[in-house]
Amino acid sequence: MSSRAVSPNAASPEREARLSPSEIEPKWQRAWAEADCFAAKHDPERPKFYVLEMFPYPSGRIHIGHVRNYTMGDVVARYKRATGHAVLHPMGWDAFGMPAENAAMASGGHPRDWTYQNIADMRDQMKPLGFSIDWSREFATCDPEYYAQQQRLFIDMLEAGLIYRKAAIVNWDPVDMTVLANEQVIDGKGWRSGAPVERRELVQWFFRISDFSEELLDALEALKEWPDKVRLMQANWIGKSRGIEIAFQRTDGGDPIVCYSTRPDTMRGATFIALSPEHPVAQAKAEADPALAAFIAESRKMDTTEAAMEKAEKKGLDIGLTVRHPVDPERELPVWVGNFVLMEYGTGAVFGCPAHDQRDLDFARKYGLEVRNAFHMPGDPRDVEDEALVPPKAEIVSYIDHFAGIGEVSSQTGIDAAIDWFEAQGLGTGQLKYRLRDWGLSRQRYWGCPIPVVYCDTCGVVPEKPENLPVELPYDQGNAPIDFSVPGNPLDRHPTWRNVPCPKCGGPATRETDTMDTFVDSSWYFARFTAPHAETPTDVAEADYWMNVDQYIGGIEHAILHLLYSRFFARAMHLTAHLPERCIEPFEALFTQGMVTHAIYRTSDSAGRPVYHAPQEVEERDGAVVVRETGEVCTVIPSAKMSKSKRNTIDPTDIVERFGADTARWFVMSDSPPERDVEWTDAGAEATFKFLARVHRLASETDATASGEAAADLALARATARAIVDVTEGIDGFAFNTSIAKLYALTNAISKSSASGTAKGEALRTLAQLMAPFTPHLAEEIWARLGGEGLVTNAAWPVADPSYLVEDSVTLPIQVNGKRRGEMTVAKDASKDAIEALVMDDPAVQRVLEGRAPKKLIVVPGRIVNVVV
RNA sequence: GCCCGAGUGGCGAAAUGGUAGACGCAGGGGAUUCAAAAUCCCCCGGUAGCAAUACCGUGUCGGUUCGAGUCCGACCUCGGGCACCA
Numbered sequence: 019m020s021s022r023a024v025s026p027n028a029a030s031p032e033r034e035a036r037l038s039p040s041e042i043e044p045k046w047q048r049a050w051a052e053a054d055c056f057a058a059k060h061d062p063e064r065p066k067f068y069v070l071e072m073f074p075y076p077s078g079r080i081h082i083g084h085v086r087n088y089t090m091g092d093v094v095a096r097y098k099r100a101t102g103h104a105v106l107h108p109m110g111w112d113a114f115g116m117p118a119e120n121a122a123m124a125s126g127g128h129p130r131d132w133t134y135q136n137i138a139d140m141r142d143q144m145k146p147l148g149f150s151i152d153w154s155r156e157f158a159t160c161d162p163e164y165y166a167q168q169q170r171l172f173i174d175m176l177e178a179g180l181i182y183r184k185a186a187i188v189n190w191d192p193v194d195m196t197v198l199a200n201e202q203v204i205d206g207k208g209w210r211s212g213a214p215v216e217r218r219e220l221v222q223w224f225f226r227i228s229d230f231s232e233e234l235l236d237a238l239e240a241l242k243e244w245p246d247k248v249r250l251m252q253a254n255w256i257g258k259s260r261g262i263e264i265a266f267q268r269t270d271g272g273d274p275i276v277c278y279s280t281r282p283d284t285m286r287g288a289t290f291i292a293l294s295p296e297h298p299v300a301q302a303k304a305e306a307d308p309a310l311a312a313f314i315a316e317s318r319k320m321d322t323t324e325a326a327m328e329k330a331e332k333k334g335l336d337i338g339l340t341v342r343h344p345v346d347p348e349r350e351l352p353v354w355v356g357n358f359v360l361m362e363y364g365t366g367a368v369f370g371c372p373a374h375d376q377r378d379l380d381f382a383r384k385y386g387l388e389v390r391n392a393f394h395m396p397g398d399p400r401d402v403e404d405e406a407l408v409p410p411k412a413e414i415v416s417y418i419d420h421f422a423g424i425g426e427v428s429s430q431t432g433i434d435a436a437i438d439w440f441e442a443q444g445l446g447t448g449q450l451k452y453r454l455r456d457w458g459l460s461r462q463r464y465w466g467c468p469i470p471v472v473y474c475d476t477c478g479v480v481p482e483k484p485e486n487l488p489v490e491l492p493y494d495q496g497n498a499p500i501d502f503s504v505p506g507n508p509l510d511r512h513p514t515w516r517n518v519p520c521p522k523c524g525g526p527a528t529r530e531t532d533t534m535d536t537f538v539d540s541s542w543y544f545a546r547f548t549a550p551h552a553e554t555p556t557d558v559a560e561a562d563y564w565m566n567v568d569q570y571i572g573g574i575e576h577a578i579l580h581l582l583y584s585r586f587f588a589r590a591m592h593l594t595a596h597l598p599e600r601c602i603e604p605f606e607a608l609f610t611q612g613m614v615t616h617a618i619y620r621t622s623d624s625a626g627r628p629v630y631h632a633p634q635e636v637e638e639r640d641g642a643v644v645v646r647e648t649g650e651v652c653t654v655i656p657s658a659k660m661s662k663s664k665r666n667t668i669d670p671t672d673i674v675e676r677f678g679a680d681t682a683r684w685f686v687m688s689d690s691p692p693e694r695d696v697e698w699t700d701a702g703a704e705a706t707f708k709f710l711a712r713v714h715r716l717a718s719e720t721d722a723t724a725s726g727e728a729a730a731d732l733a734l735a736r737a738t739a740r741a742i743v744d745v746t747e748g749i750d751g752f753a754f755n756t757s758i759a760k761l762y763a764l765t766n767a768i769s770k771s772s773a774s775g776t777a778k779g780e781a782l783r784t785l786a787q788l789m790a791p792f793t794p795h796l797a798e799e800i801w802a803r804l805g806g807e808g809l810v811t812n813a814a815w816p817v818a819d820p821s822y823l824v825e826d827s828v829t830l831p832i833q834v835n836g837k838r839r840g841e842m843t844v845a846k847d848a849s850k851d852a853i854e855a856l857v858m859d860d861p862a863v864q865r866v867l868e869g870r871a872p873k874k875l876i877v878v879p880g881r882i883v884n885v886v887v
Numbered sequence: 888g889c890c891c892g893a894g895u896g897g898c899g900a901a902a903u904g905g906u907a908g909a910c911g912c913a914g915g916g917g918a919u920u921c922a923a924a925a926u927c928c929c930c931c932g933g934u935a936g937c938a939a940u941a942c943c944g945u946g947u948c949g950g951u952u953c954g955a956g957u958c959c960g961a962c963c964u965c966g967g968g969c970a971c972c973a
Binding site: 246247250251254255257259261277278279280281292332356357358359360362363364367368369370371375376377378408451453574577578656688689690691694696697699701702705706708709711712715755756758759760761762763766829830831832833835836837838841873874875876878881882883884885886 | 888889890891892898899900901905906909910911912913925926952953954955967968969971972973
């Protein structure tokens with residue numbers, strides 16, 4: 019809500035003392051540009067620091083969430099520069115992708131024009147915020163110079179065997195008309211379109227990321243400066259499980275059926291085998307069995323959407339085969355096909371153990387299959403009825419005449435013993451399986467990096483020649499701009515673009531018309547920033563100096579996709595000699611920041627549909643929020659994610675115009691810890707502006723010639739030293755909110771102090787330095803007014819004088835039985851005995867003791883005293 | 888279903904096992920002003936009390952400890968991730 023507006027930029031009689039962001043911010047931004055403060059300079063003499071925020075998609079407008087994200091990076095970048103580091107802090111644009119094509123389809127323009135216009139607009143919005151970015155390294159992933167290098171990487175990886183082509187059942191987004199990676203399917207729906215995903219068989223290009231499953235999992239352990247949460251999410255996504263492949267002999271003498279199981283300890287309970295409809299044995303049987311063929315066809319049809327699959331009924335059909343139970347060969351188990359068995363995981367065949375798996379139990383009850391316990395709970399010999407018995411793996415269970423000679427043990431022990439036993443008997447092979455699949459990179463879209471291969475009838479699949487790169491996207495189709503008015507891939511429809519000579523034999527050939535998943539673009543941009551104009555994907559020497567990213571900052575929503583792909587890509591780039599080995603984990607430290615939220619104001623129309631109101635359309639009356647025009651009372655939903663449709667977005671440009679960049683930067687960093695969401699409130703922004711104006715006034719009004727008390731000078735010097743330590747600790751630990759609290763405290767200390775003008779000036783210069791990472795423009799202004807040398811941006815970070823950090827005396831709380839009852843001030847090096855004597859003299863203690871001796875006296879020097887009675 | 892994480896004033900939050908609520912917002916009172924804005928000063932977890940002070944208080948219940956927001960166990964609520972994965 020915009021209550022009474024503060025008008026910081028209005029002219030006023032006391033102009034000199036007033037803070038006017040619209041004057042000082044552009045002034046200092048020019049000064050930084052003239053001094054070239056932010057160019058990243060390769061300097062072997064200095065430690066380097068690479069700070070990177072996840073680059074934005076050029077949607078058209080920057081968002082207050084971007085401001086928070088980039089301010090965090092900027093605080094780190096400015097702080098590291100001040101502590102003597104050579105800093106790389108670049109910015110670029112993740113510029114390929116669907117929205118540009120959608121916009122083109124909607125408005126008739128071209129995705130390229132739309133994208134570059136958005137980039138220009140967003141850059142214009144971003145620059146007034148005063149981020150210390152090296153703009154000379156800027157690029158967009160849709161620049162042909164960038165994607166030419168990406169195509170080169172593709173060809174090198176193809177030749178290194180890291181990329182291959184196969185027909186696969188893929189996730190098909192019917193709205194975007196393209197394929198999605200598993201990672202891009204959320205709840206059975208496309209991550210961007212939200213449409214239910216269908217399953218189709220297409221020939222696609224894949225990265226062999228699954229070959230790196232173990233490596234990507236193992237290496238997580240060493241990423242000490244990543245949030246545990248992200249490491250755990252990646253570990254779960256990779257999904258390692260230990261199990262065993264066991265061969266079941268067919269009674270008809272055919273090749274054995276191999277099942278994968280993580281629970282071989284339940285083998286006694288196996289009563290049937292279930293095959294995937296796509297399993298070769300089922301397929302072979304179906305040739306002579308029309309009922310089975312019909313069932314398989316039906317299962318595939320039913321499997322059209324992932325969403326439907328989740329709810330689908332478990333169906334099966336006996337295919338008329340039996341196998342011998344591997345441990346008890348007398349028993350013959352029927353073989354079924356089951357629509358719930360996945361061909362892609364394990365061997366596409368499982369043994370059903372109804373007693374210890376709810377899904378198998380449901381299936382067995384439905385089709386009248388046997389249920390047989392492999393174990394009971396100790397002292398409870400009841401057999402399974404309606405509910406499968408699946409105790410936690412650590413819990414002790416009682417195995418029934420177990421083949422591996424196991425009695426009452428935990429099921430984890432049972433599993434391990436069973437795997438060993440099957441291996442020893444030669445009945446099975448221990449296996450490690452991973453959930454992670456290969457990464458399909460083909461997209462049937464125009465606005466992406468073309469896959470640089472050509473299909474030749476004579477030579478087959480041929481990579482494009484390096485000198486022909488980039489394979490550039492066509493801008494025109496014949497004489498007309500390329501056509502986006504119909505869905506599907508315009509590259510497919512282009513009359514000439516796809517027809518090229520074969521790079522090998524020169525004969526007629528056609529180009530691949532699929533383009534790359536945009537996640538490929540963002541999987542190596544961080545490496546490109548180290549040498550953005552190199553003629554090769556990277557300049558290995560530059561990469562070796564600047565990599566790895568020392569601090570990466572971005573949203574938790576990229577915990578799996580982008581971060582896992584990038585980790586794979588860094589390994590692939592090492593294997594193709596584009597990165598040194600020490601760069602295979604490209605992000606040393608990761609920070610996942612929270613969102614900026616804002617209240618939503620909602621009313622309803624006559625039909626009961628929600629109507630949303632922008633913050634400037636509502637006001638507070640008598641404790642309720644009402645629509646200004648109509649007086650209707652709004653429902654207020656606090657702290658909601660910003661969304662255009664809910665009309666609760668905050669435009670950083672408006673904020674910069676009203677309050678200035680420093681206010682926006684300070685506000686988004688104050689109050690909430692950076693990993694948590696912060697709610698934007700106008701009242702908070704106004705309060706921030708008032709505070710900054712107060713600091714400015716304090717600096718303007720300080721009289722350098724004023725005399726003061728020596729004791730006050732000393733106290734102020736101590737407060738300043740303390741602030742240096744605390745603010746620095748906060749920045750180092752990503753606790754910007756506590757750094758800001760300490761800056762408020764120092765400001766209060768200066769303003770209340772009766773110290774001399776010289777001492778206050780000294781304290782204010784230090785305050786300016788400490789504030790500079792957060793509010794760089796104001797910091798420069800104060801620094802200049804108070805005679806600081808050069809730019810505060812180039813000044814070395816202040817160091818606290820250790821003598822000021824040591825106090826002469828300490829105040830100790832006195833507890834009686836753990837409750838605070840008083841305090842005492844003692845010399846900082848007072849002995850335990852001296853403290854004990856003083857405690858006994860304390861009136862509060864004497865009152866409680868009433869002349870008795872305490873049971874116990876606990877003295878923690880410098881900390882606390884506790885009297886136990 | 889499985890795996891994580893979080894619960895502290897009216898609000899955002901702080902707190903190496905050692906004075907719970909720093910700092911900020913909102914609120915209340917006062918100064919200044921013809922009046923307001925801006926600014927400055929004071930108060931601000933609850934209950935009782937003029938006060939000194941006492942008791943209660945970090946989701947709930949228990950435990951460890953001289954001492955627990957912090958450590959351990961169980962539970963409740965909210966948030967996130969994964970899920971026909973055999």
